[in-house]
Amino acid sequence: MSQDWDAIVIGAGPAGMAAAATLAEDGARTLLLDEQAEPGGQIYRAIERNRGNARLSAILGPDYSRGAALVERLRASGAHLRFSSTVWRVEEGPAVWSRTDGQVVHERAEALVIATGAMERPVPVAGWTLPGVMTVGALQILLKTGGLVPSGKFVLAGTGPLFYLFARQCLDAGVEHLTLLDTAQARNIPDALPHLPRALTGHGWRYLAKGVGLLAALTIGRAQLFRGVSEIAIEGEERATAIRFRTRRAPHRLACELIGLHEGVIPQQQLPRSLGCSFDWDHTQSCFQPRRDAWGASTLPGIFIAGDAGGVVGAEASRHEGDAAALAILAELGRITPIERDSRLRSAQKARDAHLSARPFLDRLYRPRPDLVAPPDPVTVCRCEAVCAGSLRQAVARGALGPSQAKAFLRVGMGPCQGRLCGPSVTGLIARETGRSEAETGYYRVRDPIKPVTVGELARASQPNAARYGD
Structure with a gap:
């Protein structure tokens, strides 16, 4: 089955919603696809359902509630919204293959906006699969x-803005037995300080003030806080029962019932990599980022990447990146003039930059520690195929110089997640073992299908008399 659109947007987070709304408001036939059952992405997840829940809204805070206005704008824009839809293939052209309720649909467009957001950086430590x-x-x-909060002895281990935000939300939700293991490195501070003056401009000071408030609340709150944590290992047989770690002063061991790990977020890579978009290594954020221009255009014609999928920028900046990509597409479609496009783009870029003024400071302050990609040999790196760090090191010793070669040696990255959870760790470990840069080491070659699709679904989609979706 096939259908044509002016633009297809993948992802209903801040960037995707803004892009789809801007496109549709200016008359473009726009399709928005998202795996979730409702709009919002990760940051604004379930925002429509939670608007009437005063207690939960108070816990999640005003930044979360701000997403309601963007969802309302999207609903009123005229964009065609298709939720609970899994995109499993994208092609140049561009074209998108998706799966909704067991039905496979092939759809073409003049332009494609990939706004799939970010994912959490893998944290391979002993016991992380328990x-x-x-x-x-x-x-x-x-x-x-679901309004669910941790109970029992709960440990949060890691660092970064989301780490501190969730810790504060836990306290506001009434979590009583919370311990924080802060892995932020003091040696990051000298690298971050030169960027502090810029961080105080634009909206940066608001982000810094929010961070200071979070740290103050955690310091005087009910949480036990350990700083300068390293050498984390989780104990347990059938489930996690304790966590070991080291601070500057001594080793520690804490009994616990639930552990949350977090070491920041990185862009989702699968879709743009499957297309063949060019990527660069970003030393500041310690991750690969797709190469883009000021509009969010990738290195392939008609393919745009907006929001955290192009480099972690946060919800507000992502929204303005979605607007920018939409403006470029609208001009190409002839819906707006180049003069109007440039005028509106200047406004979007100014607003985006105001929200990014603190980003260089924060990226350096919470840069992941080097040993995150160098776990001990027994630690599992690829969860799907149960490949440990030691096996990967042996593959490197036998001549594997990159993730795709390691895949041939070990099946690493060939499980259901298709390398999403192990890719960053595999690249980092191989680079460390070979003495080459991450850019030289590279990443997996991502292949279709990006997500599972059955042979039966493909067979039904290929039938000549198959009706279009929704007919």
């Missing part, structure tokens, strides 16, 4: 979608 160990992002999803 039941009772989750990412902070997963825990926050439970809070937003």
